[in-house]
Amino acid sequence: MPQLCPAEPVVAVTRLAGVTTDVFVNTHPFETPGEKARSVFGGYLLGQCVAAAQQTVPETHDVHSLQSTFLLPGNPNEKVSYHVERLSDGRSFSSRLVRAIQPGDVVHFTAIVGFQKRSTQPPPPPPPTLNYGEAMPAFGHGSPDDIDAGSAEACLVEGGYPKPMLDLWRDPFQWRILPRDRAMGSDTVEDPTRFRMQSFVRVAPSMLPVDGSRRATHHALLAFLSDLFLIYTTNLATARPVTGFAIETTMNHSVWFHAPDVAVDDWLACERDTAWADDGRVLIRQRLWRRRDGRLVMSCVQEALARLNRSGGGSSL
Structure with a gap:
């Protein structure tokens, strides 16, 4: 199973000294699943671009959206510099353009990150339709403690993640994967849009400082989490390792x-599904709820490239 590592270094960035523009670099080396890693894991770029952009807005502003494009694979052995451009600053909203650049001025990733000024009013109660127990009956009101701690490893291995790489990979999150409804999986259904995977996830409490962290760190970690093993939803849906x-x-x-007050060291309920696959591309959707009150805290959509080996035979992709 993936080893746990401290949470804050995963998304920490440092302002580059001696420059007049907003440029930041990753504070710590990237964790990789072994020496043969070919690229920087996208979650690092997502989480660190949010952390960099956050440092260019007032502390009263919280991230509310991120739209990003991955252009080229990054070298995990090189620093990434995040160049932040201040697109707009209004009374309530601010927008930032972030470019992730490595040596040679190669742009590997771009994102537009939106921020909203924090309301002084308490958040309203969530509508019942957003409560995870109602939106996802399979969750019910169960407890992550009732799920085998090895469920995540079994799920990833089933999806084809190499076991040696899994043993080397380090991240701060704990996963508890619920048993999948096989009628919705690829064993009986060729349509991947009917596949859905549900789980509980959180940062292990021991991986975050006891005295708490700034809410911006939780937001950046949520961005990191949004990409963590997400593409393997495709593998499980198509029975293609x-x-x-x-x-x-x-x-x-x-x-x-x-949910600006989200804390990633509280259990979150996560649902992932594939919504469309064609022409070598797949669409994956994701939603996370806060378990303790059922509030929706994050929505995510990813378009990924998924091309089969020519010898792989038929597939629903």
Whole structure:
């Protein structure tokens, strides 16, 4: 199973000294699943671009949206610099353009990050339709403690994630995967739009400082989480392990943040499903609810490139 690591270093960025523009670099080296890692995991770019953009707006502003495009794979052994451009600043909303650049002035990733001034009023109670227990009856009101701690490893291995890489990968999140409804999986249905995976997830409490962290850190970690193993929803939906794909990579990734007071060290209920697949591309959707009160905290949509090996035979992609 993936080893746990401290949470804050995953998204920490440092302002580059000696420059007049808003430029930040990753504070710590990237964690990789072994020496043969070919690119920077997209969650780092997502979380760190949110962290960098956050430093260019007042502390009273919280991230509410992120629309990003992955252009080229990044070298995990090189620093990434995040160049933040201040697109707009209004009374309530601010927008930032972030470019992730590595040596040679190569742009690997771009994102537009939106911020909203924090309301002084308490948030309204969530509509019943957004309560995870009602929106996802399979969750019911169960407890993550009732789910096998090894469920995440079993799920990833089933999806084709190489076991040696899994043992080397480090991130701060704990996963508890619910049993899937096989009538919705690829064993009996060829249509991947009917596949759905549900789980509970959180940052392990020991991986976040006891005295708490700034809410901006929680938002950046939520952005990191939004890409964590997300593309393997495709593998499980098509019964095609990762070895059956010649290419699997994110193209576009959008996130909407619905709860500024979210704490990622509380259990979140997560649902992922594939909504469309054709011409070598797949669409994956994701929603996260806060378990303790059922409030929707994040929505996400990802378009990914998923091309099969020519020898892989037929597939629903």
